[in-house]
Amino acid sequence: MSDQVAYFxxxxxxYLINGIAQGSIYALVxxxxxxxxxxxRLINFAHGEFYMVGAFVGxxxxxxxxxxxxxxxxxxxxxxxxxxTVERLVYRPIRxxxxxxxxxxxxxxxxxxxxxxxxxxxxxxxxFPDALENKTYMMGPLMISKIQLIIIVTTVILMGALxxxxxxxxxGKAMRATSYNLEAAELMxxxxxxxxxxxxFVGAALAGAAGVLVGMYYNTVxxxxxxxxxxxxxxxxxxxxxxxxxxxVLGGLVLGVAENLVIGFWVSTYRDAIAFAILIIILLIRxxxxxxRNTRExx
Amino acid sequence: xxxQSTSTPILExxxxxxxxxxxxxxxxxxxxxxxxxxxxxxxxxxxxxxxTLRTISGLLHPSKxxxxxxxxxxxxxxxxxxxxxxxxxAPEGRLIFPDLTVFENLEMGAFLSPDKALFKKNYExxxxxxxxxxxxxxxxxxTLSGGEQQMVAMARAYMANPELLLLDEPSMGIAPxxxxxxxxxxxxxxKQGTTILLVEQNAFQSLKIAHRAYVLATGDIVMEGDAEKxxxxxxxxxxxxGH
Numbered sequence: 001m002s003d004q005v006a007y008f009x010x011x012x013x014x015y016l017i018n019g020i021a022q023g024s025i026y027a028l029v030x031x032x033x034x035x036x037x038x039x040x041r042l043i044n045f046a047h048g049e050f051y052m053v054g055a056f057v058g059x060x061x062x063x064x065x066x067x068x069x070x071x072x073x074x075x076x077x078x079x080x081x082x083x084x085t086v087e088r089l090v091y092r093p094i095r096x097x098x099x100x101x102x103x104x105x106x107x108x109x110x111x112x113x114x115x116x117x118x119x120x121x122x123x124x125x126x127x128f129p130d131a132l133e134n135k136t137y138m139m140g141p142l143m144i145s146k147i148q149l150i151i152i153v154t155t156v157i158l159m160g161a162l163x164x165x166x167x168x169x170x171x172g173k174a175m176r177a178t179s180y181n182l183e184a185a186e187l188m189x190x191x192x193x194x195x196x197x198x199x200x201f202v203g204a205a206l207a208g209a210a211g212v213l214v215g216m217y218y219n220t221v222x223x224x225x226x227x228x229x230x231x232x233x234x235x236x237x238x239x240x241x242x243x244x245x246x247x248x249v250l251g252g253l254v255l256g257v258a259e260n261l262v263i264g265f266w267v268s269t270y271r272d273a274i275a276f277a278i279l280i281i282i283l284l285i286r287x288x289x290x291x292x293r294n295t296r297e298x299x
Numbered sequence: 300x301x302x303q304s305t306s307t308p309i310l311e312x313x314x315x316x317x318x319x320x321x322x323x324x325x326x327x328x329x330x331x332x333x334x335x336x337x338x339x340x341x342x343x344x345x346x347x348x349x350x351t352l353r354t355i356s357g358l359l360h361p362s363k364x365x366x367x368x369x370x371x372x373x374x375x376x377x378x379x380x381x382x383x384x385x386x387x388x389a390p391e392g393r394l395i396f397p398d399l400t401v402f403e404n405l406e407m408g409a410f411l412s413p414d415k416a417l418f419k420k421n422y423e424x425x426x427x428x429x430x431x432x433x434x435x436x437x438x439x440x441x442t443l444s445g446g447e448q449q450m451v452a453m454a455r456a457y458m459a460n461p462e463l464l465l466l467d468e469p470s471m472g473i474a475p476x477x478x479x480x481x482x483x484x485x486x487x488x489x490k491q492g493t494t495i496l497l498v499e500q501n502a503f504q505s506l507k508i509a510h511r512a513y514v515l516a517t518g519d520i521v522m523e524g525d526a527e528k529x530x531x532x533x534x535x536x537x538x539x540x541g542h
Contacts, residue, residue, distance in 0.1 A: 170406070177396045177407050184394035185357055189382030189411035189459060 006161070010141045014047030015264040016257060021148040021217070023256020024155035026128035028210035029233030030248035031162065032083075032203025038179045038243035039199045040095065045106040046086060047231015052223060054079035054208025055128075055215040056121065062131045071131075072154070072212050080201040081210025092193070110230070125222040130214040151198060151213045158209060162202070166245060175199055179243070207233075221258065231241060235279045241292025250290055254278075269278040309334045309463055310355065310386075316363035316491070317347075317354050324350045326490050326518040327364065332463070332496055339497040339505040339526065341539060342515035348498040349391045351515070352465045355496070356388045361438045367406040383411055385462035389469060391498075393452040397441025401432055404440050404451050408458030417460060424491075425454040428484045446477030453484065463494045470501045475513050482508055502539035506530040514539075 036044045057078035060073035066179060086109055094105055136145045166172040176186040178195045185192050188281050214229070215221045236255045240247025259271045282289065308331040317325040325347050329348065332338040342348050353359045355366055357378040366374040368384055376384075387408070396404050405425065409418050426433040429450040433441060440451050449469055456464055470478045478501070486508050489495050499505040506512055509526040514535070523528065529535050 142442065170410075173399060173403055174410065176398055180396050180398065181394050183378070184329075184390065184396065185407075186378035187356060187382065187388050187390060187394075188407045188455070189379045190407070191377075191379045296343060 006274060011264055012261075013142045015143060015260045017144050017148065017261035017265075019257030020253060021151045021256070023236075023253035024151050025210045025217070025229070025252075026233050026236045026256050027212055027249045027252025028155055028158065028206045028213075030236035030252045031159075031209045031245065033234050033237040034242055034245060034248040035175075035199050035203045035241070037237070038198055039175065040091070040182075042097065042102050043106060043234065043242075044091075044203075045103070045230070046109035046113060046122065046199075047203070047233070048226030048228075049110055049117070049122075050079040050083050050204035050226075051207040051211040051214075051229060051269040052117060052226035052232075053082050053113070054204075055211030055221045055225060056117075057208065058212030058215055059126060059128055059221045063127050068150075068212075068216075073211055075212045076205035076208040080205040083204030084197050087197055092196075092262050108226075114224055114227065116244060121223055121257070123223065125220045125289075128214075128219045128221055130219070132216065134216075136263065142250075147213075147217050151217060154209065154213060158206060162206070162245070165202070171195070171198060221248060232272075232275050235275050238289055241283050241289030244289070244291045244293075247289055247291035254290070302370075303478040308332055309369060310496065311367040311370070312351070312355070312364070313367065314364035315351070315354065315361050315366065317350055317359055319350075319359075324518055325354070325361075328515070328520055328524065329447060329520070330513055330520065332494055333495055334462075335489070335492060336511060337415045337485065337495045337497060337509045339499055339512045340428060340515055341502045341505065341512060343500070345517075346515040347518045348515055349467055350518075352388060352390075352467050352496070352498055355381075355386065355465060357496040359372075366410035370490060379411075382459055382461075385458035385460070385474065386465065387461040387463075389449075389452040391467040391471070392443075393448050395440045395443075395448050395451045395455065397439065397461065399440060400437050401440050401443070401451055402436040404455050405432075407460050408455035409460070412460055418458070421458050421460060423456055428487055429454060429480075430457070445473075446473045446481075449473055449477070449481060449482075457493075461493060463496065466474035466497045468498055468500060470499065470504065478504065502535070503530075505536075 014227055020189065032047050033044065057073045058075035061074055090105060090109055091102065094102055132146055132150065134146050136143050167174060174185065174190045174195050178190060178192050182192050217235040232255060236251035237248045239254060240251030255278065256276055259274060262271050262274045310332040312328055312330040315325050315328040328351060340348050340351060346421065350359065354361055357376050357380065361374050365372050368386065373381060373384060396407060405422060412418065431447055432450055432454055435447065440448065443451065453466065453469060469481050481502050485495060485497065497505055497509065506526045506529055512526045513520050514522040514531045
């Protein structure tokens with residue numbers, strides 16, 4: 001009996017580790033959703049594609065034998081620049097057209113990038129080289145892989161950097177000001193178009209980092225890879241309270257851990273269903289999300 | 300101020316027409332403000348007072364007519380570019396940033412001026428006018444009372460070091476004791492050389508501190524003149540002062 005209890009806790013610990021690694025990825029992607037929503041109230045459904053592009057940039061650079069430490073920032077830059085371009089060419093012209101119009105447009109951009117990706121890169125999944133010589137460490141009875149460790153460490157570093165940016169720098173304060181009220185920010189002399197561009201850049205760069213990490217974690221990259229993680233990160237952002245930055249982190253971790261507990265203790269095929277079931281339940285109980293405020297929706 | 304008629308006004312609105320979609324909000328409004336003046340723009344709700352300020356600030360663009368600053372047209376500029384020229388606004392409803400501290404709100408006001416010495420000078424001046432802001436400098440602005448928030452809004456606008464300060468209903472929804480403090484501060488700021496365009500429903504208070512006044516009704520100026528004269532005008536007294 002006590003053996004069974006010990007096994008249970010060992011399993012639980014293992015699923016928690018896996019869940020935190022998975023959840024870190026969701027959190028990185030969810031941050032972009034939440035930041036963009038916070039600043040222009042747009043659910044950017046193309047956000048998963050920024051993650052996919054980051055994974056491909058990372059893949060090509062690592063195939064070219066560049067080290068991870070260089071491939072990662074380059075992939076972030078690639079995703080960021082794509083996002084800035086999409087914002088400038090697509091979202092900015094339709095910003096005043098209405099929410100539904102913007103949402104449909106975002107879906108369009110998402111599909112465009114997915115199929116453009118298939119057209120240019122082929123639909124077949126590509127293996128991701130094992131650039132880091134993955135191995136597994138034992139922590140007592142629990143295992144953590146080198147990649148899981150890198151995922152968690154990278155996520156913590158990026159989140160620390162993001163927090164510093166948003167809370168303490170001038171541009172971060174301008175982002176918060178713009179997010180509260182665009183016109184009030186303009187009255188301060190803030191060029192809100194630049195702030196919006198910058199927000200897209202930062203959000204997509206985080207997604208790009210997640211893309212590289214996932215490529216290494218699952219050893220595979222393909223043009224449609226952004227779709228489901230994109231949706232799940234959206235769930236994570238809503239779960240935490242969309243527009244609230246710590247909410248995205250919390251939502252991502254909760255989702256990642258919940259999924260891994262389902263996989264471990266129940267059936268792995270239910271993991272996606274669980275993600276969306278959690279979304280529905282949270283929205284019924286706390287419509288504003290875990291850390292969300294009662295919305296002051298702008299009319 | 301006898302030189303007024305010959306010098307170029309710091310601000311001139313010429314035949315200003317503004318539309319909100321199909322609604323014609325301003326019908327050919329004309330207004331001038333000269334350097335060093337307090338000009339007040341009076342009128343009831345919906346007369347177009349805020350629309351006028353929003354157009355000067357570049358948040359709205361006129362369908363016809365001009366906004367001239369030192370004689371140069373500025374109505375094609377975006378709001379953040381207008382601030383750069385030296386026009387800042389404490390907007391209707393205050394719109395302070397609730398999740399930023401009082402100090403950070405003032406930092407945002409000085410967003411375009413990297414000059415630290417100037418920031419310090421303007422900050423010291425504002426906390427001398429509004430000592431409460433110093434006590435509350437590290438507090439989130441959203442936790443302040445309405446009157447204190449208005450002080451933040453005014454100080455924040457002043458931090459841009461404007462030549463022309465636009466104030467949209469600074470007395471709205473504020474305890475009477477603070478209204479006096481706010482109007483005193485307006486006079487003080489003006490004495491330092493900042494030109495002020497004050498939009499108000501509180502006609503009595505504004506006419507008392509203003510040099511000149513305009514009365515706006517349904518998108519057009521219906522009366523203008525020296526503030527003192529308007530204060531004694533029976534029509535104004537009847538319509539706006541409750542006599």
